[in-house]
Amino acid sequence: MxxxxxxxxxxxxxxxxxxxxxxxxxxxxxxxxxxxxxxxxxxxxxxxxxxxxxxxxxxxxxxxxxxxxxxxxxxxxxxxxxxVLIDHETVSDLYDAITARSGELLVCFEAQDAMFSNRSLASEHFDILGMPSDAPVPTVLSREEISRLCPSKLLFPNVQNIYTELKSSFSHRVKLILTDGSRLVQIMNSSxxxxxxxxxxxxxxxxxxxxxxxxxxxxxxxxxxxxxxxxxxxxxxxxxxxxxxxxxxxxxxxxxxxxxxxxxxxxxxxxxxx
The missing domain is CATH 3.40.50.1000 (HAD superfamily/HAD-like)
Incomplete structure (x- = not known):
């Protein structure tokens, strides 16, 4: 030592x-x-x-x-x-795969030191995302706006073990990690x-x-x-x-x-x- x-x-x-x-x-x-x-x-x-x-x-x-x-x-x-960012096409394909599995799932995007999401956060999401209660809430984006993002990271709850399905389909394109007691999926550029x-x-x-x-x-x-x-x-x-x-x-x-x-x-x- x-x-x-x-x-x-x-x-x-x-x-x-x-x-x-x-x-x-x-x-x-x-x-x-x-x-x-x-x-x-x-x-x-x-x-x-x-x-x-x-x-x-x-x-x-x-x-x-x-x-x-x-x-x-x-x-x-x-x-x-x-x-190191995730490209537009990969973000769009990931988002389509996530929402096809669960249309109501919250998906958050970290880009340019700000958080964006596809819907408003519920109270339980603050804990899953590790956000202080006084943290700024994400800006909600439309599907078209999401498709133009090149984020550093995607985050969303591991509802119905969606992590396993996405890992099978996207592990050759992105880096997927399951954290926080297997409750949170984090996705970054594959490198x-x-x-x-x-x-x-x-x-x-x-x-x-x-x-x-x-x-x-x-x-x-x-x-x-x-x-x-x-x-x-x-x-x-x-x-x-x-x-x-x-x-x-x-x-x-x-x-x-x-x-x-x-x-x-x-x-x-x-x-x-x-």
């Missing part, structure tokens, strides 16, 4: 507790790592506007955030920004992943993936666990992550991130003193 030079943090279910807050202990541990020369990289499914609402200002200034599961990366330390985006970030910094510690809890973190040298699964993580983990920490409500980062800093301190 003493070769760790970067820490990669998922947000929901990981750094954020169930109230979608960063605890004082987690915040201090992350900032202490940064002060000790460990590079902090955030990798989340969320868009930038949502991250700005949820994270303390100190964490927003640490240099690199990967959004939309890797579809949008802002590496301000290197004045670099990457954005997109947190791991792909992180690989570019680490290369830019002259770091090897073996020097990265990563924390995660859900399916969209699996490729990160395969890439990074020291994967840490949260106590509330899915079993597939726990199997791959070098360490299983406490849950996101019990400061699992801080527990490992404090041990990392203590280990480095002992090594330096010896």
């Amino acid at each position: 003493n070769n760790i030079l970067s820490v990669v943090l998922d947000l929901d279910g990981t750094l954020l507790n169930t109230q979608r807050e960063v605890s004082p202990r987690n915040l201090q541990a992350v900032l202490d790592c940064h002060k000790n020369g460990i590079q902090i990289i955030i990798a989340t499914a969320r868009p930038s506007r949502s991250v700005r609402m949820l994270l303390p200002e100190e964490l927003l200034q640490l240099g690199c955030i990967i959004y939309y599961n890797g579809a949008h990366t802002v590496d301000s330390s290197y004045q670099s920004e990457d954005h 997109v992943s947190k791991a792909g985006a992180l690989g570019q970030v680490l290369s830019r910094r002259g770091l090897h993936p073996d020097q990265a510690m990563v924390f995660g809890d859900d399916y969209n973190d699996l490729e990160l666990f395969d890439l990074c040298g020291y994967p840490v699964a949260m106590g509330n993580a899915i079993n597939k992550l726990k199997i791959k983990a070098a360490r299983i920490t406490e849950t996101n409500d019990d400061d699992g991130v801080a527990a490992v980062l404090e041990a990392l800093l203590q280990s480095r301190s002992i090594q330096q003193d010896s």
